[in-house]
Amino acid sequence: MQSRPPSSAIIVGSGIVGAATAYFLAKRGTAVRLVDAAAPAAEATGAADGAVSVASKKPGPMMAAALKGVRLYGELADDGIFAGAFKRRSTFIIASSDEEGSVLEAHSKALASAGVVVETLSASGLRSALPALSPAATMAVEVHGEGHAIGYQIVHRLLTASGIVVERNLRVDGLVLEAGGSRVAGVATSEGSISADLVVIAAGNGSARLLGLSDVLTPRKGQLLVTERAPALNSAMRGAIMSGRYLLSKGSQNTGHAPPARGLGLVIDPLVTGQFLLGGTREDHGDRETNDIDAVARILREAVALIPQLANLRLLRSFAGTRTAVTDGLPLVGKIPGVANAYVATGFEGDGICLGPVTGKSIVQLICGETPDIDLSFFDPARFANLELSA
Ligand SMILES: Cc1cc2nc3c(=O)[nH]c(=O)nc-3n(C[C@H](O)[C@H](O)[C@H](O)COP(=O)(O)OP(=O)(O)OC[C@H]3O[C@@H](n4cnc5c(N)ncnc54)[C@H](O)[C@@H]3O)c2cc1C
Secondary structure: OOOOOOOEEEEEOOOHHHHHHHHHHHHOOOEEEEEOOOOOOOOHHHHOOOEEOOOOOOOOHHHHHHHHHHHHHHHHHHHOOOOOOEEEEEEEEEEOOHHHHHHHHHHHHHHHHOOOOEEEEOHHHHHHHOOOOOOOOOEEEEEEEEEEEOHHHHHHHHHHHHOOOOEOOOOEEEEEEOOOOOOEEEEEEEOEEEEOOEEEEOOHHHHHHHHOOOOOEEEEEEEEEEEOOOHHHHHOOOEEEEEHHHHHHOOOOOOOOOOOOEEEEEEEEEOOOOOEEEEEEEEOOOOOOOOOHHHHHHHHHHHHHHOHHHHHOOEEEEEEEEEEEEOOOOOEEEEOOOOOOEEEEEOOHHHHHHHHHHHHHHHHHHHOOOOOOOOHHHHOHHHOOOOOOOO
């Protein structure tokens, strides 16, 4: 049943998910307050790679959601909001061993059956599509219709288009419940309480404390590198290169391998600037302040093994960010159980740049009693019975 959009709303967190939710709610006429303990895109959104990609998704609800996510990026680019901020390109998933080859074949079938346009390239086809690739690569799958976007640029576009100014350095400490406890009146912040008709928690790793889900939402560090510009090499690459091992590191296929405590799923992304973004690790902790030489050396070694000419480039920058992972591998998006007017959208791990805008749109559709663009039933927070609001 359709319901009127709320007159006012508080969104906690101005990463890509909070910013997209704010944008789509503001479009409906809701007066939105977007609050952040730090600043827009201060956490994972500002430290991500930015693959807007179905290629890496696990078959099932995540792959289906990513298809919608990529499509929405295209629409918003055509509408002008993301124009110039969404680079359309293919992803080439490369196999360099028999194990990667068999994972890749299974994954390619899953992508094709979800409706993704994929093309298998033999070693010789691969050489003409990507001349810079090492002879060690034995086969590849080209996933068409993908793209790349820088998370903080997308946040900036969403905020600019909606005219929303983020209330910075305003930490939310809990929800303020109305008498009876079945509705929220607003949120308690570091500077006192603020009220609204509706609250959406999109606080990334900060959501764990607000929802009492520290055992369910876990930080997962990633380290990334950026090279100097290399326009000739960059323009010869028709898309991103993803090592078949990425699928193993992400557990994207049921291979019987548990993802290791520190995995590396190598992605080499030719940026519009002419630089290359190389990454990234998947580490079971949350220290985003440091890069370590072992991780940097390993990323460089594996990148050069796939594209030998990268060895001629200088490394300009290394950085790290912390994704928010959920123990069962699916995000947490929907109504907070037992509370009529509070919602959560978090736990996107390594997929939130792709899924952020479509999640913002879908949660607003849910709030307004419409059928969401993505099937949110798989992501329902009610699956965690221990969820307990911090009030
Ligand atoms: C190294 C790395 C590579 C990645 N690569 C990709 C990729 O290629 N493709 C892809 O799709 N995704 C990628 N991701 C994942 C993506 O970055 C995240 O899934 C996405 O940014 C999550 O957005 P978010 O809005 O949920 O959370 P965040 O960006 O973490 O934002 C949460 C915000 O909430 C604020 N906050 C927290 N607690 C509170 C509180 N109590 N009160 C008020 N505010 C609070 C924080 O300050 C922060 O600004 C990558 C991530 C990393 C780290």
